[in-house]
Structure formats: structure tokens, C-alpha cells
Amino acid sequence: MKKRGLNKVDLIFEKVDLREVLTVAYNMPQAEIIQKVLDSGLKGRGGAGFPTGLKWKYTAAEKDPDKYIVCNADEGEPGTFKDREILDRVAYKVYGGMVIAGKAVGAKTGIVYLRGEYKFLLPQLLAELDEFHRLIKEIGFDFSISYRMGSGAYICGEESALFESIEGFRGEPRNKPPYPTVSGVFGKPTSINNVETLVTALMVIKHGPESYSQLGTKDSRGSKVFSISGDTPTPGIFELELGMTVQAFVNEFGDGDTKAVQVGGASGFCVPRKRFEDTIIGFEGVPTGGSMKLFNSSRSMYNVLHNYLDFFAEESCGQCTPCRVGCQQLLKGVQKVKKGEVKSTYLTELIKLADTMKVASKCGLGQSVGNAFKTIVENFREEIIY
Amino acid sequence: MINLSINNQKISVEEGTTILDAARKLNINIPTLCNHPDLCVAGNCRVCVVEQTGARTLIAACAMPVAEGMDIHTNTLKVRNARKHIVELLLSEHRSDCTKCYRNQNCELQSLANEFAFGDTIFLDLVEDHPYVIDRSSPSFIKDDSKCIRCQRCVRTCTELQHISAIAVANKGMHQKISSFHDKPMSHVVCTNCGQCVNRCPTGALVEKTYIDQVWDAIYDPGKHVIVQTAPAVRVALGEDLGYDPGERVTGKMVTALRQLGFDSVLDTDFSADLTIMEEGTEFLTRLKKVLVDGDKNTALPMFTSCSPGWIKFIEHKYPELLNNLSTCKSPQQMFGALAKTYYAQKKNLDPSTIVSVSIMPCTAKKYEADRPEMRSSGYKDIDYVLTTRELVIMVKQAGIDFRNLEPSGFDSVMGESTGAAVIFGATGGVMEAALRTAYEIVTGREVPFKNLNITPVRGMEGIKEASIKIEDCVDDWKFLEGAELKVAIAHGLTNANKLMRLVRSGEASYHFIEIMACPGGCLGGGGQPIPTNAEVRKRRMNAIYSEDEHMEFRKSHDNPDVIAIYEEFLGQPNSERAHELLHTHYTEREAY
Numbered sequence A: 001m002k003k004r005g006l007n008k009v010d011l012i013f014e015k016v017d018l019r020e021v022l023t024v025a026y027n028m029p030q031a032e033i034i035q036k037v038l039d040s041g042l043k044g045r046g047g048a049g050f051p052t053g054l055k056w057k058y059t060a061a062e063k064d065p066d067k068y069i070v071c072n073a074d075e076g077e078p079g080t081f082k083d084r085e086i087l088d089r090v091a092y093k094v095y096g097g098m099v100i101a102g103k104a105v106g107a108k109t110g111i112v113y114l115r116g117e118y119k120f121l122l123p124q125l126l127a128e129l130d131e132f133h134r135l136i137k138e139i140g141f142d143f144s145i146s147y148r149m150g151s152g153a154y155i156c157g158e159e160s161a162l163f164e165s166i167e168g169f170r171g172e173p174r175n176k177p178p179y180p181t182v183s184g185v186f187g188k189p190t191s192i193n194n195v196e197t198l199v200t201a202l203m204v205i206k207h208g209p210e211s212y213s214q215l216g217t218k219d220s221r222g223s224k225v226f227s228i229s230g231d232t233p234t235p236g237i238f239e240l241e242l243g244m245t246v247q248a249f250v251n252e253f254g255d256g257d258t259k260a261v262q263v264g265g266a267s268g269f270c271v272p273r274k275r276f277e278d279t280i281i282g283f284e285g286v287p288t289g290g291s292m293k294l295f296n297s298s299r300s301m302y303n304v305l306h307n308y309l310d311f312f313a314e315e316s317c318g319q320c321t322p323c324r325v326g327c328q329q330l331l332k333g334v335q336k337v338k339k340g341e342v343k344s345t346y347l348t349e350l351i352k353l354a355d356t357m358k359v360a361s362k363c364g365l366g367q368s369v370g371n372a373f374k375t376i377v378e379n380f381r382e383e384i385i386y
Numbered sequence B: 001m002i003n004l005s006i007n008n009q010k011i012s013v014e015e016g017t018t019i020l021d022a023a024r025k026l027n028i029n030i031p032t033l034c035n036h037p038d039l040c041v042a043g044n045c046r047v048c049v050v051e052q053t054g055a056r057t058l059i060a061a062c063a064m065p066v067a068e069g070m071d072i073h074t075n076t077l078k079v080r081n082a083r084k085h086i087v088e089l090l091l092s093e094h095r096s097d098c099t100k101c102y103r104n105q106n107c108e109l110q111s112l113a114n115e116f117a118f119g120d121t122i123f124l125d126l127v128e129d130h131p132y133v134i135d136r137s138s139p140s141f142i143k144d145d146s147k148c149i150r151c152q153r154c155v156r157t158c159t160e161l162q163h164i165s166a167i168a169v170a171n172k173g174m175h176q177k178i179s180s181f182h183d184k185p186m187s188h189v190v191c192t193n194c195g196q197c198v199n200r201c202p203t204g205a206l207v208e209k210t211y212i213d214q215v216w217d218a219i220y221d222p223g224k225h226v227i228v229q230t231a232p233a234v235r236v237a238l239g240e241d242l243g244y245d246p247g248e249r250v251t252g253k254m255v256t257a258l259r260q261l262g263f264d265s266v267l268d269t270d271f272s273a274d275l276t277i278m279e280e281g282t283e284f285l286t287r288l289k290k291v292l293v294d295g296d297k298n299t300a301l302p303m304f305t306s307c308s309p310g311w312i313k314f315i316e317h318k319y320p321e322l323l324n325n326l327s328t329c330k331s332p333q334q335m336f337g338a339l340a341k342t343y344y345a346q347k348k349n350l351d352p353s354t355i356v357s358v359s360i361m362p363c364t365a366k367k368y369e370a371d372r373p374e375m376r377s378s379g380y381k382d383i384d385y386v387l388t389t390r391e392l393v394i395m396v397k398q399a400g401i402d403f404r405n406l407e408p409s410g411f412d413s414v415m416g417e418s419t420g421a422a423v424i425f426g427a428t429g430g431v432m433e434a435a436l437r438t439a440y441e442i443v444t445g446r447e448v449p450f451k452n453l454n455i456t457p458v459r460g461m462e463g464i465k466e467a468s469i470k471i472e473d474c475v476d477d478w479k480f481l482e483g484a485e486l487k488v489a490i491a492h493g494l495t496n497a498n499k500l501m502r503l504v505r506s507g508e509a510s511y512h513f514i515e516i517m518a519c520p521g522g523c524l525g526g527g528g529q530p531i532p533t534n535a536e537v538r539k540r541r542m543n544a545i546y547s548e549d550e551h552m553e554f555r556k557s558h559d560n561p562d563v564i565a566i567y568e569e570f571l572g573q574p575n576s577e578r579a580h581e582l583l584h585t586h587y588t589e590r591e592a593y
């Protein structure tokens, strides 16, 4: 596979004439919108990476006339702060993506589920929303958007827990199937998309799928916004073409002493220096919802792991056994190994446990706790033990 | 139909069937914990995971509908390892003191541990990290969080079946727990003490508060005269925990066993159930007269039955504005209690202070009811101790009684006679049927116009039942009812009761008389009945109840000789002043949370 260098892009924050794009979309048949998004190869930017065009196609196929577009702006993944920036700078493009999605699937209602901690943005977001509603009315769309606030639980970013939360229930993930495209919020067919996914979809309609899919690789088309933090001289938000190696990334953002990069936040993977060259950032390598955290040699990977496990032990919704109890066991287990209260071979049991959590947990949270755990324990075993 | 394969066996099942149910059709057993046939699917314990060829993760058999061409394996190494881990994880959070535990040997977690987690413990003990509390505040049950596996069966029960949500899930992650409103003690929230959650809890986290030791102490106290009454639903379920199939009646053996346990007199709640019909039936007819003839605005219709203490607490919390619609009759248990320390004492020449009155009930709410301050009409605590069907089983076992080989025997007198009308109190619709058998006859002088007195429209397991009965050719006193159509409704399970109450409150319902039982199926599905209780078991117990009715010498409450005698000797007329003093009560408005 061809390894790429690093290529900065400016799509997400690019200023667009919304009236122009939406007028084009307004006059475009439903099926054509969906086809364009399918052709672009766009995969969801919220973490799971499901093809956006397919999601729209499934939702469009549902008979129920009452459908929803939900914008997932819960942004809870540790180290991710790109949706905040997008909403702060180009909320009108998020709304634009929603109305296009609404047109594509046949939905008249949009809901933005906003992370509780982003409440300070709400006044400006609502002002922009008013303007947006006026604009689409003029163009002729029958669509309206409202806001729902999260209240600080990471799990409410998981789509079905998010629906429960919107409906006024405790944010616990549901059993799937049925999937959201069949039965989402209020039991209605729902397309739930990440903030960035919606903006990207808008840009696909503006620039066309051919031009968009020139960016990136076969498995990871396009570009995405990264939230870069940790031991870097240049923390912040950067939009980069997908498909670069971790090495290319570290060359640009590292401080010269990078020993590991955590790709994808607490639920993502830890890439150690020896794997920088052969690891691609994208769905063929390590996928990411945007969080990139760099660690230099002054950092204790035990502390890093402890921090993540502590997070999961608190933020698991607690309903299913592998995740609720598994997180506590992993946390307590590494603590005891560190203190020498159990043998270091206990780590092998814990790795097996992490595997069970991956296959037996009810939702993506429990299923991905093992990612960070295994990649840190396997690559930095001595730091965990001594 | 959907075709799939489970453990290489082909099967074709209806769309929407879960993998769990499909496997059961093939007699393939998949272990479960959070799953309960009365409740919606939770899919949270993950014990039921199975492997689907080609799938990235294991799947929860209870929550996954079948799909065409699925290739499922329920017993692969991957599955076994995951299940073992899951059970070990549950145990690591669990205070496993089985030998001291009330659910020892009847515990779903324990069974799974036997199967998957024997030998060395894999994981660290987490019990010390949790500030588990034991709530003993309810007179009916104990909630011990250290035994809780967070399956949420109790929460689903309280919400789906009972529409109360006295308990709910609180907090997240490691702090997640089953909690009450603001963490208040169970005695201070909307809980009705129905015990439906207790009956569905797979572990010892929710158990009835037991009074077995107090009862033994009384039995062995030579200065005490200990009497026992047994509710109609007990005799059709007791056998289940003593080696019989669900639905076998063990009335005679139960009486003998109680005698062998040392009770001085073995009596029947059925007697006071018949008395309830006399009192409640009369009250109902009087209300009809007041409303229809006297135009009395202060008399409320429809009248609601009042023999289910879980229902009483429910309405006190949720519909206090309808309390006037409740019959003022006490439950049969409490009527019995009030008479035990008055009429019975008098007849037997006993000092009431030496009488200890015990009742065996299918119900945990009756424990609460016995503790209500109103329930002291005799001048003493009318009922001293309430034991559930399950507690009676424990006593039988403790005493080493060979239940199967007992000679059946009959109840003692006085207050031991009963009729079929009283027996059917144990099933939903039974009180209504019994009341109609008597009231119709009072009004028309004829038996109810149903074959064999079986008023089938009010029977069965439908959540809400309706019936109407036309009243013709009345006797002189009741001429004002001539041609009237009497409309009745019946609900069981408080979710159904709530639906009916909404209709009553909004004025949409035009019933005259409504029977409500707090528990699904009526008392036969009570919270104190053997575990498991489910739709199939309830059906069998119900059939047993109606067959017991058919076998009775007397089928109508007003024919009960003990009832006739007590009115002649002691109470005078139904609804007399003395009857009111002893057999009727009043209700208290309570907070909605």
C-alpha cells in the first residue's frame, strides 16, 4: 500500500455560499443525493465509520413518513474537540448538511444533541439557526431543527443511548437490531450523523463525489479534522487528508521525543514508536474519530492507562456485566500489578478479560475498552509492572 | 418463516423469534439471567451470548431475532470462555455468603456459578470497593444491594407490570445501582410492597422479610394459643416447592402439615373471604340504592374492591381523589384477624391477649397491611405475623415433615368453613364472580344465570376484562334495579389497574363495580408465591382454583354455615355497626413519590 505524506486540507471550515449549495440540493432528486454521497466513499466521522450514503439509503427506504435526522454533537471522546470548533465556526454548514440529509431520506425534523459542556455556544448557535430556518424556507425546504442538551455522560454519545436520552430516559444503549435507520429516536427511522459527517456531506454535494474521493485512500476517502493534543508544540485543530502514516503525522506534530500516539481517544489504539512507520491513520490501519494524543518519553504509560481505565469505570453506563465489572477489574488489576500485590502474570488474565469485553459487551463502549488496554499493556508492559 | 441452524440442527421459526426461543424449540439450553418471560428484553447480563458464524462479536441470544441463514453455535470454546468470565465478574461484585443466604439452593446466580465458575476464582474481589447497603425498612421485604447483579428485572417489573417505578437504576459505571427515589428507604417511597420484584429477582438481593422464627417462638410458648389462616391461592401453589407440578392442589395435606407444625387451630381465610362478599356485596347494593334512588351526591360509584393491600397503597399514592370509591371492607386477612381476637376468643373462651394470629399468604403486601395502624380493631394487633407461601415451605422442611405422604385433613372450626366463592378469590375476576353470585341472588331471589354458576366472562388472564349482567324480575326490596344493566370491570397487575383508573378519573368509564388485584393473575400470582412464577405457572394455578371451586359443597358465600352463624351470633346484619367496627376500615392519602 502506498504510504502518503501529510497533506493539509481546507474543506470543513471553507466558507461556502449556503444558498447556492442548498438550491442545488433542493433541485436534486433524493436518489441522486444518496448516490453522490455513496460515490464519495464518505464514512461516518463519529468513530464507527459506517458509510454515510448507505445509512441514508436505508433510512430513505423505510415506509414510515415520520423520520428524523439527528446530529450527534455530544463529542465526549477524551481528546476530541473538533466538533466544538466546527459548531463555533461553521454551524450553518452543519445545518446545511442536516437539511440535505433530510431531503435525502425524507425527514422533516432534525435534532442536534449538544454536549452539555458546550452550552455556552448555544446562544450563537440558536441565532444562526434562526437565520438558517429563514433561508431554507425561502428555498422551499420543509425542515426544522431543534436542540437537545446532553448532561455530561459519555455514553450518551452512543447513538441508541442518545435516543433514550432525547426521549427523557436514562442514557442506556439499546439492543440492536433494530438499528436506528429502522427504529431510532421515538421509535422512528432515524439517520444519526456526526457533526463533521454532515458538513462533509454538504461539501460532497458542493464539489461532487469525484473531486472529494480523490483525497484519501480506497478504505478511507477524503480528509478529516483532527484534534491534536499532548506533547506537541502545535496543539489544536487541523484538517488532514486521510491515509498518512503515524510517522508522517509525528514528523509534523511531534516534539522530537514522541514515544507513542494514542489514536482515537480513550476508546482508540496506542501506537508505539516502533510501529509509527507501518501504521496508517484511517480505516485500514487505526481509525479515529479525530483525537490524536502524543506522548513523549517523560510520560508514564501506566498513568496514561490508569487514566483511561478510570474514565471507563466511571463512564460505562453500567448496565451490562462485561463492561461494568470488566472496567473495574482492569483498573484494580493494573493497580495491584503496579503495587506488586498480584503477580505480573495476572496481566495475561486481564488481556483475556479485555478480549471477552470486546466480544460480549452490549455496545461500542465496552467493546472498545480493550483497544487502549491491550495496545498499552502489550507495548509498554514494563512501565505497567515497574 | 425464517430458516437457520443452531448447533448444526436446522430449524424454521417465525420471524421475530429470538435465538433463545428458537434454541429452546430444539431443546438446546442457553443460560440466561436478566431474561424473564413476563418482562421486556433487557439484554444486559450477557450470560446468554452465543457465536454466530461470520459475526465480529458474540451475540445475546435473548435479544437477537433470528435471520435467514444464520449459523449459530451455543457451546463453542469462545462462548464458554465468555460465559465463565461473565459469571466470574458477577461473583466478584457479589457478596457470596450462600450458606447464610435466603435464596440458597434457589438462586439463578448460584446455579450458573455451579456450572461455570467452580474452582479457583479468577478475578479480584470488588465487594470491598462498594458501599453496599441493606434496606430493611419495608415490613414486607429486604433489599440487599450486595447480592444484586443489576439485571434490572425488578426495575422492569415495577415499571412494566406495576406502573409504579418505586425502584429505578441510578448512577453509572461502577456506581450503578438499583435505587429508590432520592435513595429514600423503601418504606418511604411509592412502593406498594407487592413483592412482584421479589418474585422475579434471580438472587437474594430482594427477599421477603421473614417472620419464621417469631412464629416458632409463639408455637413453642405454652402460654400462647397460636392460630393460623391460609389464603385461597396458597393451596394451589404450595406444592410447587414440595415436589409437585404447578397446578396440583394440596389443600388437605397443607392442613395436616400446619397441624403437625404445632398450630393450635388451623383455619381458613376462605371463611373471611365469604364474609367479605357479604359485607362488600351489601355495601355495593347500598351504594347503588343511595345513588340511584336517593340521588346521593356523596356516594361514589363505581365501587372498587379493597382486598388487595398492594392495590390499596397504590391508589392511596396515585389516585387519592378516588379513595371514596374504594369499598370500606378490610381484606379477608384483616377481617379474620379482627374476629380472631374477638369472636373466636369468645367462642373458645380464650383471653385474646394469649392468641397469636398467623396468616399464610401468597402476598408480601399483607405483611405491610398487618402492620397498618388501623388494623387493631380487636384492641390488639389483629394479625401478628404474615408468612408467605415460600416461608411455609421452609417451615415444613425445617420440621422434617414428609409432605407427600401426609394424610389430608380438614380445617378446624369455627372460622374454618368455606365455599367455592371464597376459593376463587385467588384468581383475577374471582371476587367479582363471588360477589355477583351473592348480589344477584339477593336482588332477584334467583341464582346467577350462568351454567354451573361459572361466570366465565370475568375469568381468564386478559389484563382488563369487562362484563355486564342484566337484572330482571327483582324482589320487592330491589325493584328500583329492575331492568338495569350492571356493568363491571376487572383488572390485575397495577399497570392494568392504572389504565382503568385513568378511564374512571376522566369519566370515560361507566362501570358500577370494579375489581382490582395488584398482582398479575390475582393472588395466585402474588409476590410471595413459589419462584418461578410465570404465565404458564399462573395458568395452571388458575385452573386448580376453578377446579377446587367445582369440588366444593357450597359455592356461594351466603351459604357458608360459619358465616350464617357469625351473623346470627355475633355480627347481626351485614354492614351492622359491629361489622363496621371490626370489618371495615378507612384510607389515607399518600404522596405521589
Ligand SMILES: Cc1cc2nc3c(=O)[nH]c(=O)nc-3n(C[C@H](O)[C@H](O)[C@H](O)COP(=O)(O)O)c2cc1C
Pocket (backbone or CB within 6 Å): A043, A044, A045, A046, A047, A048, A049, A050, A052, A072, A073, A074, A075, A076, A077, A154, A155, A156, A157, A158, A159, A160, A192, A193, A194, A195, A197, A198, A363, A364, A365
Ligand atoms: C461510547 C460511545 C460514545 C460515542 N460518542 C460519540 C460522540 O460523542 N459523537 C459522535 O458523533 N459519535 C459518537 N459515537 C458513535 C455513535 O454511536 C454513532 O456511530 C455516530 O454518531 C454515527 O455518526 P457517523 O456515522 O456520522 O459517525 C459514540 C459511540 C460510542 C459507542
Ligand code: SF4
Pocket (backbone or CB within 6 Å): A155, A172, A173, A315, A316, A317, A318, A319, A320, A321, A323, A324, A361, A362, A363, A364, A365, A366, A367
Ligand atoms: S458496554 Fe458498557 S456502556 Fe455499553 S451497554 Fe454495556 S455497560 Fe453500558
Ligand code: SF4
Pocket (backbone or CB within 6 Å): B094, B095, B096, B097, B098, B099, B101, B102, B103, B104, B105, B107, B108, B109, B110, B147, B203, B204, B205
Ligand atoms: S444470592 Fe445466590 S449466589 Fe448470592 S449468596 Fe445468595 S444464594 Fe449465594
Ligand code: SF4
Pocket (backbone or CB within 6 Å): B157, B158, B162, B164, B165, B166, B167, B190, B191, B192, B193, B194, B195, B196, B197, B198
Ligand atoms: S414491591 Fe412492588 S411496588 Fe415495591 S418495588 Fe417491588 S414491584 Fe415495585
Ligand code: SF4
Pocket (backbone or CB within 6 Å): B147, B148, B149, B150, B151, B152, B153, B154, B155, B178, B197, B200, B201, B202, B203, B205, B206
Ligand atoms: S435487585 Fe434482584 S432483580 Fe433487581 S437488579 Fe438486583 S438482582 Fe436483579
Ligand code: FES
Pocket (backbone or CB within 6 Å): B031, B032, B033, B034, B035, B042, B043, B044, B045, B046, B047, B048, B049, B060, B061, B062, B063
Ligand atoms: S439473558 Fe440475554 S443478556 Fe441476559
